Amino acid sequence: MTSQSFLRKNIIIWGCIFALFLVVTGCTRAPQTGQPGGPAPAVVDIWHSLQGAEEDALQRQIQTIMKTYPEAIIKLRYVPEQNFVAFSYQAQAGGEGPEIFIASREIIRQLYEQGTLAKTAYIDQDAFPATLSAFQFGGVGYASPWLTDIPLLYFRTDTASVPVNLGDLFSKGGVSIVKPDTATLSTWWNGQGGRLLDASKPVMDDPSNIAFLKQLLAWRGAESLRIDPSALNTFAAGTTPFMIAGASQAKFLTQQNVPWGSMPLAELVGGQGQTLLGPTLGIANSAVKTNEAMMPVIQLVEKALLTPEVEEVMLQAGQLLPANKGYYLRPEALKGVFPQANIALAKAWSLDSMAPEWKLIPLQDTAWSNVVVGNFTPEDALAGAQGEAIKALAPK
Known part of the structure; x- marks a missing residue:
């Protein structure tokens, strides 16, 4: 065998070995959540009372979040305000209901009084103090403020x-x-x-x-x-x-x-x-559905919803202002009503919900x-x- 033939044969052999290595390592790599062969994505149900343009905007934001985080499948359900508390209580009494609620301060208070809520999975530390207090019961947060007014x-x-x-x-x-x-x-x-x-x-x-x-x-x-x-x-x-x-x-x-x-x-x-504060919406999580297995994905969804970017989209669709202080540092919030609202919100009356x-x-x-x-x-x-x-x- 000539040296050239021997070299060619070695190249072919080592090429086959390398290809086999790639196949083996590819097959043994841990499947990723939300991808073929991986663990099934976690399903997060959200009940809300938004309507019209605000509901449409929320749906678009949910689609964006699911594309960013394939480990979560998020399902929205509209529940009329007048039925929200009773419907939620009845569902949880049977072990059902959503992982997350988006509701007004008054509805959040009633849900808390009925034992429907768990301590909030994600606390937005960038929220205004008064908006945080609005969803605290005895100093413990049971919702994070999302949108507000003053x-x-x-x-x-x-x-x-x-x-x-x-x-x-x-x-x-x-x-x-x-x-x-x-x-x-x-x-x-x-x-x-x-x-x-x-x-x-x-x-x-x-x-x-x-x-x-x-x-x-x-x-x-x-x-x-x-x-x-x-x-x-x-x-x-x-x-x-x-x-x-x-x-x-x-x-x-x-x-x-x-x-x-x-x-x-x-x-x-x-x-x-x-x-x-004027009307304020909060994001809370369920006492029945918040458990060790679901906590990471609930935190992920709540954190994604509580960003200034999402709150700005909701502002454009409706009227209520972001409760996140970070929004008021953005260029678009340095004009119009926002500088005055920022000052007022920073000095607003902080009252615990049990005050x-x-x-x-x-x-x-x-x-x-x-x-x-x-x-x-x-x-x-x-x-x-x-x-x-x-x-x-x-x-x-």
Whole structure:
């Protein structure tokens, strides 16, 4: 055999050995989840109450997440808000239901009270403190905040100038609001010393509360505080120069070509007030379906949904704003309503879902309403609220 033939034969032999090695190692490689021959993907059911464009946007985001993470198959199911709690409880009583809920703060609270929720699988540490507190029960998180809202003061840039304090605001034509309640006016109330508790005891008739309610009544009597269920449309038409409304309403005003500006309500009380959050959506996981085997994929899906990128898509489809602080650092959030909303959200009133204030706020709202319509004096209305508050907080 010539040396050339011998070399050719060796090359062929070693080529066959190398090819056989590739085949063997390929066959022995561990199959990957979500790929042929690998373990079956985990199925994650999500129940939500979104409709229309928001539901469509959520569906698109879910498709993107599944392409990125083939180890998860995600199924969406719409459940009407009015049936959400009862339907979820009945399903879990039979060992069924979803792994994940997307629902409002009120629905999350009711699900928690029925024992339907587990501690949240993924906590979004980049969420605003007040939005995190909204889904905490006794300091423990049972949902992560996803989308939220917060009241701001809007002003017409064509007819009004920026007020420097409350006195200046009410000398410039006053303001329109939908309702005279704590959700709307908490910033001005607590920014001037208003409080519900003192050393864990109710103080509904505290002198500062009486003083604020008298001030409210005086503004109302002078027609500088206008209670208007159609305040948004009134402002858009130019009939009122100032309005208190959620940051989420900026989209409507822009679409209507209204010349508007906005500012945090706390700026009119020396930056001292804390504002209650508006409507807020959270992402929670099921007590029945959250187990050791499912925990990694539940965490994966929740983390993917809670990114600023997904929250921005949901913002474009609806109105509620991202609860993730990271969104407000993005270039598109450095204009419009977002810088003001960012300031307000960072200083919002942080209340645990089990905080006693939630039992007292409705009592204060009733007192304010009774005074505004002329049924009671501020002193009598708040004295009555104090009696109800003592009963509400009494040990059961």
